[in-house]
Amino acid sequence: MTHKSLLTADARIKKRNAAEARFKAYGLGAIIIAMLALSLLLTSVVSTGSSAFKQTYATVSVPLTEAKLDKSGTRDLAVMKKVTTIGYTSLLRDGMVAAVEELGLDTTLSAKDIGGMLSKEAAATVRNRVLANPDIVGTSVMFKLLTNGRIDGYFKGRVTMESAALDGNTSPEELQLAQELADAGVIATTFNWAFLTAPDASDQRPEAAGLGVAILGSLYMMIIVLVLALPIGVAASIYLEEFAPKNRWTDVIEVNISNLAAVPSIVYGILGLAIFINFMEFNQSSPMVGGLVLTLMTLPTIIISTRASLKSVPPSIRDAALGVGASKMQSVFHHVLPLAAPGILTGTIIGLAQALGETAPLLLIGMVAFVREYPAAYTADAGLFGEASTALPVQVFNWTQRADPGFVERASGAIITLLIFLLIMNAIAIFLRRKFERRW
Amino acid sequence: MSVSLILALGLAVLGYVIAPRRALAVAGGDARTLAALPRQYGLNALLAVLVPSFAILIAGTLAGAGAYLGWTILVVAVVGFAGSLFKITPDYRARTHAENWIKLILIAASVVAILTTVGIVFSMLFEARNFFSQYDWKDFFLSAEWSPNFRGNSSLGILPLLWGTLYISFIALVFAVPIGLFAAIYLSEYASRRMRSVTKPAIEILAGIPTIVYGLFALVTVGPFLRDYFAAPMGFGGSASSVMTAGLVMGVMLIPFVSSLSDDIINAVPQTMRDGSLALGATKSETIRQVVIPAALPGIVGATLLAASRAIGETMIVVLGAGAAARLSLNPFEAMTTVTVKIVSQLTGDTDFASPETLVAFALGMTLFVITLCLNVLALLIVRKYREQYE
Numbered sequence: 066m067t068h069k070s071l072l073t074a075d076a077r078i079k080k081r082n083a084a085e086a087r088f089k090a091y092g093l094g095a096i097i098i099a100m101l102a103l104s105l106l107l108t109s110v111v112s113t114g115s116s117a118f119k120q121t122y123a124t125v126s127v128p129l130t131e132a133k134l135d136k137s138g139t140r141d142l143a144v145m146k147k148v149t150t151i152g153y154t155s156l157l158r159d160g161m162v163a164a165v166e167e168l169g170l171d172t173t174l175s176a177k178d179i180g181g182m183l184s185k186e187a188a189a190t191v192r193n194r195v196l197a198n199p200d201i202v203g204t205s206v207m208f209k210l211l212t213n214g215r216i217d218g219y220f221k222g223r224v225t226m227e228s229a230a231l232d233g234n235t236s237p238e239e240l241q242l243a244q245e246l247a248d249a250g251v252i253a254t255t256f257n258w259a260f261l262t263a264p265d266a267s268d269q270r271p272e273a274a275g276l277g278v279a280i281l282g283s284l285y286m287m288i289i290v291l292v293l294a295l296p297i298g299v300a301a302s303i304y305l306e307e308f309a310p311k312n313r314w315t316d317v318i319e320v321n322i323s324n325l326a327a328v329p330s331i332v333y334g335i336l337g338l339a340i341f342i343n344f345m346e347f348n349q350s351s352p353m354v355g356g357l358v359l360t361l362m363t364l365p366t367i368i369i370s371t372r373a374s375l376k377s378v379p380p381s382i383r384d385a386a387l388g389v390g391a392s393k394m395q396s397v398f399h400h401v402l403p404l405a406a407p408g409i410l411t412g413t414i415i416g417l418a419q420a421l422g423e424t425a426p427l428l429l430i431g432m433v434a435f436v437r438e439y440p441a442a443y444t445a446d447a448g449l450f451g452e453a454s455t456a457l458p459v460q461v462f463n464w465t466q467r468a469d470p471g472f473v474e475r476a477s478g479a480i481i482t483l484l485i486f487l488l489i490m491n492a493i494a495i496f497l498r499r500k501f502e503r504r505w
Numbered sequence: 506m507s508v509s510l511i512l513a514l515g516l517a518v519l520g521y522v523i524a525p526r527r528a529l530a531v532a533g534g535d536a537r538t539l540a541a542l543p544r545q546y547g548l549n550a551l552l553a554v555l556v557p558s559f560a561i562l563i564a565g566t567l568a569g570a571g572a573y574l575g576w577t578i579l580v581v582a583v584v585g586f587a588g589s590l591f592k593i594t595p596d597y598r599a600r601t602h603a604e605n606w607i608k609l610i611l612i613a614a615s616v617v618a619i620l621t622t623v624g625i626v627f628s629m630l631f632e633a634r635n636f637f638s639q640y641d642w643k644d645f646f647l648s649a650e651w652s653p654n655f656r657g658n659s660s661l662g663i664l665p666l667l668w669g670t671l672y673i674s675f676i677a678l679v680f681a682v683p684i685g686l687f688a689a690i691y692l693s694e695y696a697s698r699r700m701r702s703v704t705k706p707a708i709e710i711l712a713g714i715p716t717i718v719y720g721l722f723a724l725v726t727v728g729p730f731l732r733d734y735f736a737a738p739m740g741f742g743g744s745a746s747s748v749m750t751a752g753l754v755m756g757v758m759l760i761p762f763v764s765s766l767s768d769d770i771i772n773a774v775p776q777t778m779r780d781g782s783l784a785l786g787a788t789k790s791e792t793i794r795q796v797v798i799p800a801a802l803p804g805i806v807g808a809t810l811l812a813a814s815r816a817i818g819e820t821m822i823v824v825l826g827a828g829a830a831a832r833l834s835l836n837p838f839e840a841m842t843t844v845t846v847k848i849v850s851q852l853t854g855d856t857d858f859a860s861p862e863t864l865v866a867f868a869l870g871m872t873l874f875v876i877t878l879c880l881n882v883l884a885l886l887i888v889r890k891y892r893e894q895y896e
Contacts, residue, residue: 081788081791082788084788084790084791085788085789085790085791087790088789088790088793088794089691089695089789089790091687092687092688092690092691092692092694092695093691093695094687095683095684095685095686095687095688095691096687096688096691096692096704096708098684099684099688099707099708099711099757099760099761099764100704100707102711102757102760103707103708103710103711105726106711106714106718106719106722106757109722109725109726110718110721110722113725296614297614297617298614300610300611300613300614300615301611301614301615301617301618303611304608304611304612304614304615305615308608308611309615317619318615318618318619320882320885321618321619321622322618323881323885324622324878324881324882324885325618325621325622327811327814327815327877327881328625328818328874328877328878328881329814329815329817329818329819329820329845329873329874329877330818330820331818331820331845331848331849331870331873332625332629332818332870332873332874332877333625334852335625335628335629335848335852335866335867335870336621336624336625336628336629338628338852339628339629339631339632339867340624340628343858344628345566345567361617361621364617364618364621365618368618392600392601392604393604394604394607394608415713418713419713421715422714422715422716422717422718423715424715424716424717424720424820424821425716425820425821425824425845425849428820428849428852428853429848429849429852429853431853433853458715458717461717461721462717462720462821462824462825465720465721465724465825473725476721477721477725480717480718480721483715483717483718484714484718487713487714487715491713
């Protein structure tokens with residue numbers, strides 16, 4: 066056996082060192098893959114969705130001729146309501162054609178096609194305005210109207226001249242004219258507030274679809290979850306952590322809670338459908354049922370985090386309280402609970418964030434329905450939170466099921482909105498933890 | 506009913522105000538002779554009215570009793586009110602009694618968790634029993650054909666759905682477990698403090714993203730990408746939604762889950778074991794492979810089982826990424842479907858709770874629940890046993 070210096074590496078040492086380097090590279094590779102997946106996911110969503118926050122509008126003067134809208138001339142709303150959006154469409158067409166002629170633009174398009182550059186929703190917009198204020202009939206009024214989805218897509222880069230040539234719903238001439246109108250300032254792309262406030266729209270008009278109802282529904286459900294899950298979760302944790310004797314019964318509860326945290330969310334949907342809707346006869350698609358289902362789903366999360374923060378309060382605090390004559394209950398409520406509050410709050414916000422993004426159980430309780438009316442928090446008929454509604458994540462799912470490609474953009478935009486809400490909630494949780502967390 | 510609720514609330518507040526005065530009066534105006542502070546008497550009166558009336562309210566609503574609920578609540582409230590007032594003597598330990606009511610509330614809250622499980626089991630058991638009275642269980646569990654037909658005469662075999670579920674979960678785990686494990690090892694054994702402080706939250710962001718986002722990612726980006734660059738050129742088929750799409754995206758979703766669980770487990774291995782191995786001359790990677798991993802193995806197995814349970818129960822990614830065709834095939838680029846997808850499709854839209862085509866969803870849900878329950882309990886037992894080993 067030859068002896069060599071320890072400082073010169075022999076073949077075996079080299080091999081071992083190489084193995085070490087490889088192993089480390091695997092670990093780094095795993096992290097890089099995870100980071101790559103995260104950035105890919107976010108860029109994919111943001112690049113398809115950010116354009117949903119912009120919207121193309123045409124500002125045109127629409128002649129509201131009395132002969133068409135109110136033949137009687139009495140401005141009687143009951144009579145004027147008989148004119149449907151179809152009646153308004155011809156007026157919009159006239160307005161658009163007039164705008165094109167005024168600018169002296171050359172086009173081979175028919176008047177019908179020029180009128181068709183506006184969204185089908187535009188007629189409804191004008192009609193609502195006229196019915197709200199009948200006195201404007203007989204005058205020409207400037208309206209800011211939605212253009213159709215293809216033209217909107219053209220200004221956002223989704224629709225090109227090449228794709229328009231293959232598309233039955235639009236033509237390169239139409240896009241050409243739209244470009245000229247945009248140069249003249251008639252058509253402009255602005256920030257899309259309606260996306261956050263308007264209700265959903267039907268299959269043919271993605272340009273009009275908004276998240277108003279969904280955001281309201283999600284808000285209602287979050288209120289229910291907060292009001293129910295926080296007190297129940299905290300009370301259950303206090304009992305299990307501070308009072309429960311260690312016996313078989315509490316062991317069952319404990320295993321049960323950790324199992325509930327891992328039950329597939331869709332199973333909660335089945336529970337909601339069978340118990341809350343079929344058995345207790347709550348309204349289908351109502352935020353009440355959704356909120357209850359999400360409450361049951363969030364409870365285990367809140368209980369687990371609350372117990373952890375109760376556990377982290379040192380026993381000396383309890384002993385000191387008991388020592389000066391407090392009862393066990395007083396020591397918990399006056400001393401332990403306030404000290405554990407930041408941790409409990411953080412856990413609750415994270416639980417809420419989880420509930421906000423949950424989709425599967427809500428599909429089963431009918432929240433995929435097409436809802437255009439803003440749900441009221443309370444009505445005598447439907448009760449508290451009983452009116453049909455949708456929720457943010459379900460609206461995303463709903464839009465992915467529609468044929469028009471404009472809805473993909475809307476769905477991604479809705480996800481951006483959802484992620485922003487989640488980001489805010491998590492930021493608050495992190496802030497609370499940083500600010501109030503105490504290390505004993 | 507709402508009238509009697511308001512009355513009960515009023516009684517409670519009244520008791521809260523009157524009881525301390527009555528206690529003082531009984532004690533002859535000297536609070537020191539009382540067994541508890543005067544306000545404890547008030548608290549006791551408040552809870553003696555509220556706790557029983559709310560218990561009746563909740564029990565009554567759950568049982569569906571309508572007509573006499575209001576009167577019952579009122580009676581219970583009055584009894585509680587009178588009882589708490591008449592019992593006041595200088596020796597009456599109001600604090601103990603009030604706290605017993607509070608303890609009752611706490612116990613009731615922890616029973617909600619049990620009730621949830623009971624509710625889950627019963628809701629599915631009940632409807633699944635209806636299903637099996639109309640459809641032979643042997644055909645359900647052993648048939649390889651799934652073709653529901655709302656005019657009747659459907660074939661409702663679970664095997665193709667289970668196959669899709671397991672295939673997708675398998676791909677997801679093959680992707681997520683090594684990456685999650687290696688990421689956890691790197692972060693806990695190699696990474697500098699600074700890198701840890703950046704990377705760990707980033708991985709946790711992945712965990713906080715709702716599954717619908719992953720679903721859309723699968724539908725819009727991953728599916729078409731796999732189709733255009735892998736499936737179509739290699740002749741595996743032209744479907745964007747496929748087992749591979751759903752599996753890969755689900756794998757991404759599971760990475761943070763596996764890595765945070767593994768991180769906990771690796772950190773629980775005592776430092777002395779590492780030090781011993783390093784002192785004998787082993788390199789860091791040898792220590793990890795031959796000491797840390799074997800010691801952490803039960804925990805890692807438990808984490809993998811939990812991840813598998815998550816994958817099997819995952820819904821939105823497969824709804825948007827895997828497709829709807831029930832198929833028994835080995836080709837990973839073909840669209841297949843899962844148990845959860847079919848639960849959604851059978852229970853949304855027009856449903857008729859008398860037909861086996863709708864009720865089958867509950868049998869599917871029951872199967873899903875049992876499978877995930879077994880995995881969860883097994884995993885929890887393993888992890889628990891493992892933790893005890895080093896505590």
